[in-house]
Amino acid sequence: MNLIxxxxxxxxxxGTRVRLGGRRxxxxxxxHGAAPGDTLSVGLEGDRIGAGRVTHxxxxxxxxxxxxVLRPPEPLPLTLVLALPRPKVLRRVLPAVSxxxxxxxxxxxxxxxxxxxxxxxxxxxxxxxxxxxLGLEQARDTILPEVFFRDRFKPFVEDELPALSRNTLAVxxxxxxxxxxxxxxxxxxxxxxxxxxxxIPYEIEEFVSAGFSAVTLGERILSVETAVPFLVSxxx
Amino acid sequence: MNLIxxxxxxxxxxGTRVRLGGRRxxxxxxxHGAAPGDTLSVGLEGDRIGAGRVTHxxxxxxxxxxxxVLRPPEPLPLTLVLALPRPKVLRRVLPAVSxxxxxxxxxxxxxxxxxxxxxxxxxxxxxxxxxxxLGLEQARDTILPEVFFRDRFKPFVEDELPALSRNTLAVxxxxxxxxxxxxxxxxxxxxxxxxxxxxIPYEIEEFVSAGFSAVTLGERILSVETAVPFLVSxxx
Numbered sequence: 001m002n003l004i005x006x007x008x009x010x011x012x013x014x015g016t017r018v019r020l021g022g023r024r025x026x027x028x029x030x031x032h033g034a035a036p037g038d039t040l041s042v043g044l045e046g047d048r049i050g051a052g053r054v055t056h057x058x059x060x061x062x063x064x065x066x067x068x069v070l071r072p073p074e075p076l077p078l079t080l081v082l083a084l085p086r087p088k089v090l091r092r093v094l095p096a097v098s099x100x101x102x103x104x105x106x107x108x109x110x111x112x113x114x115x116x117x118x119x120x121x122x123x124x125x126x127x128x129x130x131x132x133x134l135g136l137e138q139a140r141d142t143i144l145p146e147v148f149f150r151d152r153f154k155p156f157v158e159d160e161l162p163a164l165s166r167n168t169l170a171v172x173x174x175x176x177x178x179x180x181x182x183x184x185x186x187x188x189x190x191x192x193x194x195x196x197x198x199x200i201p202y203e204i205e206e207f208v209s210a211g212f213s214a215v216t217l218g219e220r221i222l223s224v225e226t227a228v229p230f231l232v233s234x235x236x
Numbered sequence: 237m238n239l240i241x242x243x244x245x246x247x248x249x250x251g252t253r254v255r256l257g258g259r260r261x262x263x264x265x266x267x268h269g270a271a272p273g274d275t276l277s278v279g280l281e282g283d284r285i286g287a288g289r290v291t292h293x294x295x296x297x298x299x300x301x302x303x304x305v306l307r308p309p310e311p312l313p314l315t316l317v318l319a320l321p322r323p324k325v326l327r328r329v330l331p332a333v334s335x336x337x338x339x340x341x342x343x344x345x346x347x348x349x350x351x352x353x354x355x356x357x358x359x360x361x362x363x364x365x366x367x368x369x370l371g372l373e374q375a376r377d378t379i380l381p382e383v384f385f386r387d388r389f390k391p392f393v394e395d396e397l398p399a400l401s402r403n404t405l406a407v408x409x410x411x412x413x414x415x416x417x418x419x420x421x422x423x424x425x426x427x428x429x430x431x432x433x434x435x436i437p438y439e440i441e442e443f444v445s446a447g448f449s450a451v452t453l454g455e456r457i458l459s460v461e462t463a464v465p466f467l468v469s470x471x472x
Contacts, residue, residue: 002457073455092328096462139456183420219309220375221238222465226332229462233469 001027003041003049003140005133006066018042018052020062028054028062042066043142072142076101076236077188079164083110083195084149085224087120091131092225098135098145100232106164108150108157110203112195118151157206165190165211172207173231174198175221177214185235193227237263239277239285239376241369242302254278254288256298264290264298278302279378308378312337312472313424315400319346319431320385321460323356327367328461334371334381336468342400344386344393346439348431354387393442401426401447408443409467410434411457413450421471429463 001024010018020028028034036054042064043049049072052064084107085093097105109118121127128147136142150156169185172192192199192207198221199207204214222230237260246254256264264270272290278300279285285308288300320343321329333341345354357363364383372378386392405421408428428435428443434457435443440450458466 092461095459099456099458099462100466101456138459141456220335220337220377222335223331223374225328225461226335226465229458229466230336230469233466 001031001137003043003137003142004028004052005137005142006042006044006052008045012063016065016067017055018064018066020064021060025060025062029057029059034062040064041140042068043072043136043140044068045142045144047142048072049140049142073101073140075103075143076232077168078102078232078235079104079106079168079188079190080228080232081106081108081161081190081192082224082228083108083193083199084113084117085195086114086117087122089224090117090120090122091127093228094128094131094147095135095138096225096229098132098141099139100135100229101139101141102232103143103145105145105147106150106156107147109153110195111153111200112197123149153203154206157203157210161190161207161210169235170210170212171215171235172199172204172212173217173227174204174214175216177216179213179215181215181217181231181234183234189235191231191235193224193231196224237267237373239279239373239378240264240288241373241378242278242280242288244281252301252303253291254300254302256300257296261296261298265293265295270298276300277376278304279308279372279376280304281378281380283378284308285376285378309337309376311339311379312468313404314338314468314471315340315342315404315424315426316464316468317342317344317397317426317428318460318464319344319429319435320349320353321431322350322353323358325460326353326356326358327363329464330364330367330383331371331374332461332465334368334377335375336371336465337375337377338468339379339381341381341383342386342392343383345389346431347389347436348433359385389439390442393439393446397426397443397446405471406443406446406448407451407471408435408440408448409453409463410440410450411452413452415449415451417451417453417467417470419470425471427467427471429460429467432460 038054040052042052048068050068052066056063168188168190170190276288278288284304286304288302292299404424404426406426
């Protein structure tokens with residue numbers, strides 16, 4: 001937790017005083033080992049970052065006076081379209097997504113997405129937000145990504161994706177593609193990544209019809225968890 | 237498992253016939269849903285890759301005739317020096333390391349590495365190899381990385397690292413460095429990545445004395461799991 005993410009509800013007098021309990025309090029006590037008088041990095045969700053001076057700290061409650069003066073890091077101009085991964089992989093991908101500054105994520109169906117994945121509690125708004133917040137705290141950002149679920153492939157790719165990806169470099173990662181993934185795109189990107197086992201040929205054709213280029217990282221097939229940061233880093 | 241990794245012991249007649257049980261058998265039955273007559277991607281540890289035709293398959297045993305004709309993917313000319321991460325993170329980093337083609341990994345001590353991490357069973361040769369094999373199977377590679385443990389920082393960085401990193405681009409990732417991480421280095425690299433919370437200033441000075449440049453990825457601090465593929469992709 002390189003930044004303590006605060007929410008409007010944490011403020012006690014509508015001004016600069018914050019009261020925290022629960023997970024953040026425990027982390028500040030146990031990992032940061034903070035004491036009254038210490039200054040911590042803080043940020044307000046959707047807003048600025050700054051410093052909080054601890055005025056009170058015990059096992060139940062922390063109070064801070066906060067000053068929020070700096071803008072959070074720049075967002076990444078990337079829309080990520082990800083075939084819904086298995087729940088335990090999704091849990092790990094979400095903090096990476098928010099830490100890298102991605103602000104728009106579509107989790108979509110595909111032929112090789114197991115139906116049961118759509119029933120996982122990991123897809124609940126609460127669980128998704130908790131994982132995204134971990135990434136923001138890691139990267140010292142305050143802007144939560146928007147996450148959209150699309151459980152039907154064809155209507156999403158045919159009706160929604162062309163407008164979403166307009167005026168962006170639109171690429172779909174596909175191990176057997178001929179074209180190498182571009183480096184350092186220098187502008188907005190829409191990146192699609194398939195499920196374990198990849199998109200099927202029909203799905204790749206649908207992406208191509210929507211204006212996407214199929215690109216490869218070479219001979220090695222990476223897991224979704226590794227491919228996401230690897231591709232994002234390559235493209236920016 | 238995009239490739240079934242075979243070992244010399246799996247061969248039954250010193251020739252081309254292989255017998256498998258255990259984890260690989262279960263995966264081939266349950267995930268691949270293979271049947272006799274099917275052909276699977278296989279590779280021999282430390283050797284070539286090719287195809288295996290299933291000749292027998294039941295709940296206890298799989299037999300294949302294998303033909304090994306192709307070279308595995310090129311290794312990445314990268315030595316990774318990683319401050320020992322917490323065990324559950326190490327477990328996830330190891331498959332990413334082998335999947336990306338890294339062939340030399342040093343896990344080292346640093347001021348912010350918790351002492352207890354060195355006692356974890358995840359550091360056993362057996363556990364490390366099991367995780368590395370998952371990455372090889374993912375990326376269709378056969379060459380296991382060498383993994384070295386160095387539980388004393390100073391002798392490693394002062395006495396061993398200068399020779400290890402000679403004639404390579406030697407960089408240590410450090411959030412507050414001034415220099416941006418180079419892109420597409422085009423040659424051999426030695427990359428050092430710190431623990432959660434980073435290397436301390438003395439440690440960065442030691443790396444610099446050993447010929448390393450401190451480089452940053454910008455304002456965002458990434459977790460070790462995300463930073464490893466992100467930095468590797470940036471550098472190659």
